[in-house]
Amino acid sequence: METAALMELELNPGIWLMLFFAPILASFPIAFIWPKRQDSFARKLSILSVLGLFVSFLITVFILFRVEEGRYVYPWLPSIGINFVFVVDYLSKYMGALTGFIAFTIGVYGLEYMKDDYRLGWYWFFFNLFTASMLLVVYSDNLLMLLIGWEGLGIASWGLIGHWFRDDDELSYVGVIDRKMGPLKMFWSPSTGGWRAISTIRVGDMPMFLAVAAIFALTGTLDISRIPWAELFENIGMAGTVILLFAFLMGPFTKSAQLPFSEWLMTAMTGPTTVSALLHSATMVAAGTYLFMRVSWYIKPWEIQLAGVEIIYILVLSLGLISSLYGASVALASRERKVLLAASTMSSLGLMFASSAASFWIGEFAIVVAFWYLITHAFAKATLFLVAGHIIHETHDRFLGGDREVFSKMKLTALVTLFATITLAGIPPLTAYWVKSAMDEVMEKLVHEVNILPFAFLVTISVIYSAFLAKFFALNFWKGRHVHLHLHGGGVMKTAYTAMVSMLLVLLAVIYLGIDHAAEEFIKAGTVEVSFMVGILVLVAYVAGFIKPEHENFIGKILYDRVYVMLLNDYLIPKIGWAIAWIVDIFNRFLDFTAHTFIPALFGGISVSIRAVQSGSLERYAKIVVSFVLAILFIVSIVGWF
């Protein structure tokens, strides 16, 4: 696992252009025609969009197998040393292929899922823009270029989460309609969801932009693989390092919905399920952790060992684990299909952050583990979302529910769900077990370097995680309340999520056959006693979760309300905003009063008194002038005397 300095290589720029622009251009026909006509012809143009995604997917596969690892540089602003730089390395080639595959598969699924939608032009344009932006983030070595993709993700997520902007379909809401807790409305519409997403992300993007600007000012380069990180951190000292990295990581923290910026992810469930699936697996939230991995990959914190860097990595480790535990607990208490999955995503992202942060003590292997977990999670989570979308479609119900009738009538769906959940939970000997075992090993090593907490957290989280996955399966297909099924079609959707879940088997094969060099380590970690014990514990939790999926108690109620984190988004920050508006209003009034009332009145008054002197009486004038003259001459005489 050597990361020797990457060579600069040549590749036809047309390939990169096609990779990023094929999906966007392919969405133009439907985007432009849809507002004018919504007939069957326009609906067929969706296929063209998916074709664009397919082209991108093919190119990512081409890059994975046929393009050498290295940097591909094309001049942009050569005078200040900024170029289009694409990097193909261990992280980006897999991540690119993952993004390409998932986006394409979900695109296919969307052909059926969205076929009756009223805003297809909007949907496909933003969906494809979303994919292209993510690919740009994945392959960019240059931070400025990466920011373009980063912003593309932001705007596209806003467009897609708020896709059903009319807020007229209760099926697209999050929370129980009309439920209230004190000052908080505990239900959210699609338009609210879109707004919350973009507004939260901007909070993190601003400091991130400044940090990127600072990096450029301090080092003169923006290429992640070329920035002299160690030198930079030494030059700016401990406080400087902490401020710079923290500002930079605000972007990933908000994008990946770590505490306390998690609420937008929960209400992002107001978007179409395809959007949730894409957003939660390969794009958007993954972009945050991916960026942290990619930067850590080249910072090589294990070689730096500066206090400032250590502080940041401890912070990320703690934040990741706490967010993960929070996410898992909220998922355990959730009653909505998609919100449960959203919270579980947050939990997984936390683990990815934590594991990557462990690289400070463990080395590059920790990042590889986090990255493999990202991949495994992406396929499993995409599958679960697609399944959730399908059953919401068939039951017209976004809350958990479904008895054995659902199981028997949607057997394939149920089996796919079962497989995806037990694989993701980390039950031996399935895919996630090996990756999780490696993560166990990483956290166990931290017992000596940090303390036992990270490992304890990880085991707890794994257990809870397994339990709510079991709950998801049980309440949807076995033990839930009775629901009415409206079965019709669904063939394309089934194909899509079956293809998606089969990728978990491909990964399993990669591990077993030792195709990737990391696989060997995973197998080794999986055969350690501790890992096996954790695996058994997880299995027990899954069984327990299946047997008793519901248990009402006080803590559960609080977790069901997501520990009231929405207080921040919906109450405190608006209150602060109103306070600022109030101050600005007072200032405005003051300004208005000064400019329109006070100053005119003042000058009017002075003017009138100046004119009042003109009484017409010469005697009076003479008195005034003579006294002024005498006074001035008197003063000057005294001054002149000295």
Added chain:
Amino acid sequence: MQFAIPAVLILALSGAFSLRFKYVGFAGALVASALMVVNNPLLLMVFVIALLNLASLDLMKGFLRGVDYTLVGLIFVSTSFAFYSQSLAFLLTMFVVASVPTYMLVMASDKEIRMEVGIKYITFMVVATILFMIGAILMVHASATSSMGLYYLAFTMLLLGLAIEVGAGPFHEWVPDVFDSADPIPVSVIASIAKFVPFVVAFKIISSTYMGGDVLILITGIIAVASMFIGNIGALTSSKPSRILAYSTVANMGYIISTLAVALYTEYVYIAFAGAMLLLLTNSLGKIGFFVGIKEDAMPKIETYILSLSFIGIPPLMGFWGKLYVLASLVYANLVWIAFFLVINSAMSVPYYIRLIRIFEDKKDFRKLAGYLVTVTAVLMLITVVPPNWIIESSRILMKYLAIGGV
């Protein structure tokens, strides 16, 4: 200048004959003025203003008919002489010669002699003349004997005399009354051609005798700024055009007095002088135009706009360049605080000049001659569309005549 004596003789004879044939007075004034013209752009502009004043007198009918031409001619002769004279005695004489004809003019009107206005005006002028002359002579004396204390006093007397003479605040009390109650045409003479001599003489005496002393700059600056504020604020709530113009004159005199503070720094005097003269030209043209309008109670529309905008200081009209040069000289001389107040005051003047436009906007019933006169003033405001380097050049040439002989 060799024609000064013939010019005065011609004026005397034509003045006498004009009692019988009034246009003899006009012809005499023209010939005398023409004799005194020098080929210098600034002097030519002053000559044009004299011609405008002479022409505008034709709008009056009254007891001074005929002699009034002679009086205006006399003012121009003294003005021209004052620009080139380097003798203290002559300069002070010109100060009186340029001032006294206005005593008579101010009382003239279409029907009767306006004695009350005359008394008011003459009282102020007498006080001003005495202060100015005593101040001037003492300055020369103090400078010769290097007596600083006396110089302070003398300088202040001269400054106060000048302020009262031209109507700067807070010695402006006569201005609104006279501008309002005298006949508009004599007022336009008082407000235009008669204003040059006091400033030219003051410039010459100050720059020839200056002995240093920041206090004097401070006093000059304070009087200048006070005058700007009194003029502009006073005009803000005035509604009669003659009153607005009276306060506008007070404000303009403030701008021009501020250049005297620069006269104490010899290297920038020519810019200050150019700015002062350009502001006086602007003021003269504007006042002639507007007072002719007041006489007729009507003005041509576009011309009204041009005159008002020039007073406000919109480029490329003449008023803009005058203020620009004054500001430049103030900044060069490190008197930024005066420049700051000048800019604020310029902004404050906008509402009342716009009010002037409003007042005359819809009034169209004027005599032909009045219309022509206003048009000429407006056109002259436009000659600075080409940046007025001529005023700087004239000013540089006239600097040679700045030093008073024997001082």
